[in-house]
Amino acid sequence: MPATIRDMGDEGLSMQARFEVTKKYAAAYESASKKQKGIILDQVVAVTGWNRDHARQQLRARMRQPKGRATATVAVIDRRRTKGCKYSYNARKVLQSVWATSGGLCGKYLAASMASWLQAMEAEGSLVEDQGRYNAEVRAELLAMSAATIDRYLAPTKATDPIRGKSTTRPGTLLRNSITIRKAGDEVETEPGFFEVDTVAHCGPTLKGEFCRSVNFTDLHTGWVFTRAIRNNAAVHVLGAFDHFIDQVPYMVTGIDCDNGSEFINHDLIG
Template identity: 35%
Template sequence: MAERKAVTKQLARSYRAGDRIRKGRILDDVVELTGWHRDHARAVLRHALDPSKPRRVRPGRAPVYGADLQPALVFCWAVLRAPAGKLLAAVMPELVPMLREEKALDITDAQAELLRRMSAATVDRRLAGERAKLLPRGRSHTKPGSLLKSQKNWSRVRELVGYLRYDTAAELELLNHIWELDRIFTNYLLPQQKLVSKTRHGARVTKIHDAPATPHGARPQMLILTGRRQPA
């Protein structure tokens, strides 16, 4: 293509200065050389020496979510204990108004609306840097013993109270208060996804989960599916 353009541009000078007979011969040469249709070749010769038009540079799209929204997003993410973007985006419409009502989130109405409608993909993209800070510096290759197996409790027990032993009456009372608060927090604020189906295709396993919902929000739907009535 580049060679065709170079040859055509060179012949275009002679074509522009030549008489009718000379133009006909040049046109024949170009058609034979390129295989173009005669009308197309004529149009190319006429405009080959025209100055090139400046390319139009499209302006970049203005960002929808500005940098001033990042602290509020990180705060919401931290409140829910750093969930995945799909889970966080599902509960944002309820979480943002709740935090604003408690004066824990100081943002404008416009910023609140942006947070409420932020997609899961955008949430993950904007929180990538924050997640990187949570990654462990190294990975252990030790086989899981009894202590490591107890890490299964990390999401609830160990995350809240650690590994110390609490055996006094005052500590027991405090622990019971923590569990009650955590029960409310988990049931009403922490969205979850349940596995609906799992299909194996050779070595590949495809898992399908239901839509993210808090345990409290998913309960009416579960009662409908099982045919049970919700207690009054």
């Protein structure tokens, strides 16, 4: 066993000197008894200022250092191995396809609805067992993935090909002063008849080209919902959706609350 290391006090040691200390005591540490290892470890801690766990790690690293590198001054601080992926490469690739089909759901929603998405894609023919990367084992892996795992695996895909919603609302300046403004702090309606109204563009990540839209009416008191598909936000289509809404709602409409988009803020709709 080597002699006791001299206490350096407040002078401290350089990083290279600390590595030399651990290299000097590594051989003795490897062949020492449990009690002797504790003494060596105490000495290394006292001189280097490292905590015991880090000092032990460095001693073991020097023990594993191959021959011919004894004079090396650069040491690997952390030799912990990178944890391997729990799920297969095929499962991670199929996960990307399911995520894209779902419209970019977050991990929590995708994990909860994974079985439904797989069943739908199988029925549609996007996923066929034993074809491509999809098989029974991959299906089981996808169903076993947690929300956090899904988000972690999809992070690179989301960064390179993000699917983000597009806003089609354009503020309308007409009649703004003649329409009653409802504030967030106003009292909630205590009876049916007051509806929140909004349009949704089913366009995916781009607003280019033709795509379907829908006008959604939601009763604040009961939660009753009426939805009407329209070709675009032209007045004739929006007014037609309102006409169908009035015909179909099973009780009297007492008010509507919409955003300030020009599809709602216009003379035709107010009339």
